[in-house]
Amino acid sequence: MTIPVLMGYIPLGMAFGLLLSQLLIPWYYAFFMSLFIFAGAGQFLALGLFASQATILEIGVATFLLNLRHTFYGLSMVSTFKNFSWKKHYMIFGLTDETFALLKTNDIADEHKENAYFIITALNQSYWILGSVIGAVLGNIVPFDYRGIEFSLTALFVVLSIDLYNKSKLHKPFLISLIIGLVGMLSFPSSKMLILSLSIAAIILILFKKVLEDGN
Amino acid sequence: METSYLIGAISLAAFVTYVTRIIPFLFFRKKEPSAIIKYIEWNMPVMIMVILVFYALKDVQWEVYPYGIAEIVGVLIATFVHVKFKNALLSIFLATFTYMILIQKVLV
Numbered sequence A: 001m002t003i004p005v006l007m008g009y010i011p012l013g014m015a016f017g018l019l020l021s022q023l024l025i026p027w028y029y030a031f032f033m034s035l036f037i038f039a040g041a042g043q044f045l046a047l048g049l050f051a052s053q054a055t056i057l058e059i060g061v062a063t064f065l066l067n068l069r070h071t072f073y074g075l076s077m078v079s080t081f082k083n084f085s086w087k088k089h090y091m092i093f094g095l096t097d098e099t100f101a102l103l104k105t106n107d108i109a110d111e112h113k114e115n116a117y118f119i120i121t122a123l124n125q126s127y128w129i130l131g132s133v134i135g136a137v138l139g140n141i142v143p144f145d146y147r148g149i150e151f152s153l154t155a156l157f158v159v160l161s162i163d164l165y166n167k168s169k170l171h172k173p174f175l176i177s178l179i180i181g182l183v184g185m186l187s188f189p190s191s192k193m194l195i196l197s198l199s200i201a202a203i204i205l206i207l208f209k210k211v212l213e214d215g216n
Numbered sequence B: 001m002e003t004s005y006l007i008g009a010i011s012l013a014a015f016v017t018y019v020t021r022i023i024p025f026l027f028f029r030k031k032e033p034s035a036i037i038k039y040i041e042w043n044m045p046v047m048i049m050v051i052l053v054f055y056a057l058k059d060v061q062w063e064v065y066p067y068g069i070a071e072i073v074g075v076l077i078a079t080f081v082h083v084k085f086k087n088a089l090l091s092i093f094l095a096t097f098t099y100m101i102l103i104q105k106v107l108v
Helices: A003-022 A028-036 A040-051 A056-067 A069-075 A087-093 A097-104 A110-141 A151-167 A172-187 A190-207 A209-213 B003-027 B035-056 B069-085 B088-106
Strands: none
Touching (some): A003 A097, A003 A151, A028 A040, A040 A097, A040 A151, A040 B003, A056 A069, A056 A190, A069 A190, A069 B035, A087 B003, A097 A110, A097 A151, A151 B035, A151 B088, A172 B035, A190 B035
8 A cells, every 4th residue: 555655755765865965965864864854845845955055944944834734734633643552653753745645545444543554654754765865875876867856756746636636525625726726836936835825725625615515 | 065064954854844743733632623623634635735736846937948848748647647547656657757858858
């Protein structure tokens, strides 16, 4: 079941590692970043900020804003994790975009959820660490034109969107988010696009609950 | 790049990332989820993921050559291959491979 994430995280992790090696940062930083931060887009962002010599505070604020979407993920996992043991602390730490999508699209029976979710999170993080270390090492020893490999992130989001859409009961939230995303991409300031679009989506979802649930 | 800079930045990034993930568990710990929370649980994820697709494309320059053609083709390939074959590996690989060929060899 974690195979889609394996196939997403290994190339994506490699893309991250390759970028890191192009900035002449030693490979073991790829390992530590993937171990302690464990956030795909967030780690790419950090590399971009390293490259532009941003201050540590700027990196902290930007990472926080980018990853604020994880708060929405957590919100939808509170009741699921509620009765789990200590393992939930690791699961909360590891609630990435991809892990979240997997936990939301599976059909695991309630009594197996705790162990299954723990293993899913741990497997996902190992793929991510493995991919990023391979990429960082490869980038130093194999000369190759790696430009464009970061598109694997976009493709992964597309695939996860389709999977989540197929699982959802309502169709209107999907259509509305297409419109919000498109408008946001074309007209919102780049640095605030994510948080603005997500806030609008959440507000519309809550305010128009009756309309959205009607006639699907 | 200095070691102290990298370690400081990575530590802070790790901390704030964890904060974004722990917030809801600190504030909604004891309550039974209401109908509205459950409704958000079910419907917010797909909206987040769709918006992330557009977020990933936000720095494309649509007005100048090559007008985001590589990105559009890549997204279309990922979509059609995934709808048809439901195989994440195939969809991601074909889309990324085509994108790399396009930006490196075709749309130069």
